[in-house]
Amino acid sequence: MTMDAIKLHCVNPWEESFLREEVGGYFAHGVTCEPGTTVLDVGANIGVFSATVYERLDGDVRIYAFEPLPPLHTTLERNAREFFNGRLTALPYGLAAGDAELDFSYFPAATIFSSSRRNQGNVEADRKRVTASIVEMIRQGGLGPALRHVPAPVLRLLVGRQLRVMRKLETHRVSVRPLSAVLDEQGIDRVDLLKVDVEGAELDVLRGVEERHWPLIRQAVVEVEGWRHNRDAICQVFSTHGFTVNAEQGPVQQAADIGMVFAVR
Known part of the structure; x- marks a missing residue:
């Protein structure tokens, strides 16, 4: 029995509904969530994935949600404060291979398409x-x-x-950091589920994990943009580090040249 769906604050109401429909696809090929789990929501937007995990586990979860764009982070932080009972930490930066400042394109009327790779x-x-x-x-x-x-x-x-x-886009200068630095700083000693949805920067996120930290990661699910070019490289990162890997692309994803990679210990 899970709690009722949280009605999150959002920038565009249609996007919450869209993301709610999408979230179910992340839990496949053995990817699960158990009570007491620690989840990293990379590319959190307003926190729909985080809310889904929180609801499924009746709040028995620790979530670190990464959202570098100021308008989205403000909304994410408000949601964290009002709905997550101290279980969600909203971090105001993205993840990458190293510390940097990047220009992100932000689409106010369609925030889910915002990305450092679009201009x-x-x-x-x-x-x-x-x-x-x-x-x-x-x-x-x-x-x-x-x-x-x-x-x-x-x-x-x-x-x-x-x-x-x-x-109609805005450009925001934002900070990105390597995941290993964040794990050290936040004192995170295990990652039960790493979710990555970063609109084309997936490999950069994974390159920010030092070898010493890979054993801490138990499961991962990654939405991969540029599927034809990037799928094999993403799968290789996980298989090299001892995961069982499944790659999946449906007809709708094929039209968008995206797909999902699931990695489980």
Whole structure:
């Protein structure tokens, strides 16, 4: 029996609903959460993944949530303060291979697409990729059965118009740090679940883990962007460190060139 879903504060209400639908896909291929677990939520946004874990475990969890973008971190910190009973630490920086200051593109009307890898030069190509994935999701029955019968060209036009919000972006200078430094600083002696959703910077996050800390990590689930180019490298990192690895990509993810990597001891 788990507690009722927390109604989080959010920047855009539709995004909480979208992320709630997505979260279930993280718990597959043996990835589980047990009471008393320690979870790292890397790329936390407003804390939907963290809330799901907290609800599943009736609050018996310790969560460290990383969100470097100031507008999102402010909301995450408010959620931590009001809903997590001291169990969530909201950290105001991202993770990378080393200490650095990076420019992040922030999309106020679609914050889930914010990234250090997106900018005015490539956002249009990304918008088309995201459009293709949403069209495929609709064709698979997402967003209700009625839309499945709308011709694909019409869907692409409608979705593309909605995603014009991705053309409106802000640039924020943010801090990133290596995970090993954070583990030392926070006194974290085990990581029962490492969740990574960082919009293309997944390898940078994993490169910030020193060899001495890999034995502390029991499970990981990573959303991988640029699936065709990055999947094998991500899988190799985990298999080299003794994990059983599963890689998964559904039709909707294929349209977006993303996928999921699950790694379990």
